[in-house]
Amino acid sequence: MDKKTLSRDGTRLAYERTGQGPAVLLVSGAMSTGATMRPLAAALSDRFDVLVYDRRSRGESGDKAPYAVEREVEDLAALIQVMGGEASLYGISSGGALVLHAAASGLPLRRVAVYEVPYAVDVSATKERTEYTEKLTEALAQGRRGDAVELFLRLTGLAEEMIRGARQSPMWPGMEALAPSLAHDDAVMGGGQVPRDVLASITVPVLSVAGDASPPWLLEAARAVAAAAPEGTYRTLEGQTHMVDPQVLAPVLAEFLTP
Incomplete structure (x- = not known):
């Protein structure tokens, strides 16, 4: 990330911009930095001024305690000011949840798009999320970062054999x-x-997208997001999973985000 700005609480935010046109800010999901959004930024840069950034506590960005979702919304507000005071937002997975909170907070936005925000659609999934929160909090408090990552990978449905393999990989x-x-x-x-x-x-239009090759509960969650937003629209992408291909997603986003 080649540029820096400060959030309201003084946290340093690292970002980079590419392209020209209407402003679009991309928000990454869990276990990722802004670098994961570069391929999508490149695919949109012929029509948009695109900003990607490291969310606080990741990559080259800083962090300050205590954490609150409102601080991350303030981060987005600071970055929108960098882009001229108004922008559209796109977020993937839990980054999409942050985007939806930001849209509800009244930030100066034109449009909002999200991809497969992993909301629970039944009681058993909600219980699993509660147990995950308790175990994650304990692991991080005790400094057991590896165990925290394992908990997350298990929550995503990754097989135990693959989790053991991940621990031995250079990426760990x-x-x-x-x-x-x-x-x-x-x-x-x-x-x-x-x-x-x-x-x-x-109060702005919301596009909720899912891949038709993803688990049915993710598609159901995406439909629920669109249904609950006053100006919500639901779309599916043929053959796509939670690891969506930027080249498939970009035209759909461009159509929706173009003024």
Whole structure:
């Protein structure tokens, strides 16, 4: 990230911009930095002024305690000012949950798009999320970053054999470095249920997208987001999963985000 700005609480935010046109800010999900959004930024840069950034406590950005979702909304407000005072937002997975909170807060936004925010759609999933929060909080408090990452991977449905393999991979130290941010994403998810009261207060158009090859509960959650937003639209992408191809997603976003 080649540029820096400060959030309201003084936290340093690292970001980079590419392209020209209407302003679009991309928000990454859990266990990721802004670098994961670069391929999508490149795919949109021929039509938009695109900003990607490291969320607080990740990559080259700083952090300050105590954490609150409102601080991350303030981060987005600071970055929108960098882009001229108004922008559209796109967020993937739990980054989408942050985008929806930001839209409900009254930030100067034109449009909002999210991809597969992993909200729970049944009671058993809600219980699983509660247990995850308790175990994650304990692991991070005790400095067991590796165990925290394991908990997250298990929550996503990754097989135990693959988790054991991940621990032996060269990527593991980087994953452990991001472990504290898992608590931030967990807070943004707010217990995991679809926040219908939050969504009902959003006054800008909302596009909720899912891949038709993803698990059915993710598609159901995406439909629920669109249904709860006053100006919500639901779209599916053929053959896509939670690891969506930027080249497939970009045209859909461009169509929706173009003024």
